[in-house]
Amino acid sequence: MLVLFCLPLLAAGWGLFGQVSGGDAAVPTPAEGVFYGSLSSSHVGGVTVLDPFAVLQVIAASKSFDVAWLVGALPVLVVYGLVRGRAFCGWVCPVNLLCEAVDRLRAKLGLRVTERVLPRRVKVGVAAGVLALSALVSMPVFELFSPISAINKGILFGSVSGALTLAAIVVVECVWGRRVWCRAVCPLGGFYEVLGRAGLVNVRIDHAACVHCDACSRACLADPEILAPALAGDDVIVRAGDCMACGACVDACPAGALRLGVGRPSAGGARAKGDTCDAVGAEGKGGEVSA
Ligand code: SF4
Ligand code: SF4
Known part of the structure; x- marks a missing residue:
């Protein structure tokens, strides 16, 4: 999934779109492909697909509503609602990949950690808090500290702005317990938990x-x-x-x-x-x- 989301932009950066189209006049952008975007917003064959939690934050922050946002979020709502909401966490989210790498590191180093599990329902409250705070400060708050964006921006643009969040997740995985972020903190996980209960x-x-x-x-x-x-x-x-x-x-x-x-x-x-x-x-x- 990470490759799927990163490749169009990386390919554009390497000039591959220009080579494929072959024309001198063609501007090599990912928009020339059938798929490009991020986990928050992507374009599939010309159709815009939006992360419903990002849409909720934008609605809260802007105090406005555009039916196009709902149309963009609908495919995601239907797929995860039918399959299982947190299938996103298990199969799509790059943070899970990061945590699996930490699992392997822990196993390799023989690092034994006493698991101190936090109440998993906390993340539903965090999701509600993020929406309330987005309304209060008029900006989508999760995007400020989202480790998902941090990984994407790090790979695509070499950005280190989210390094602190990622480092905090890794340290907690090593000294506190497995999947603390995913189990108890991530607001996106809280949102998908509620969405996918009938999956x-x-x-x-x-x-x-x-x-x-x-x-x-x-x-x-x-x-x-x-x-x-x-x-x-x-x-x-x-x-x-x-x-x-x-x-x-x-x-x-x-x-x-x-x-x-x-x-x-x-x-x-x-x-x-x-x-x-x-x-x-x-x-x-x-x-x-x-x-
Ligand atoms: S019960 Fe736990 S280990 Fe099994 S599929 Fe669900 S999340 Fe994964
Ligand atoms: S308790 Fe053991 S045997 Fe039973 S379902 Fe779990 S792993 Fe399988």
């Missing part, structure tokens, strides 16, 4: 296969507690909006009891309904799908 891509559990080793909870990048209802047999999927559908728990499970699936089976009743993933599938096909 259709879920982790499913086969209770009969589970040997209760807890490897999945230890691997979870969002918060181990989101797996608790499924592991306790109270649910057949990981339902929490915080699940990023990252699949780390699926990879970690030694018993093959977890898998990523599509659908929204009703909550509860797992044991009574046969205690297996097949029961989940049957339930989903039977029409008991809740939004």
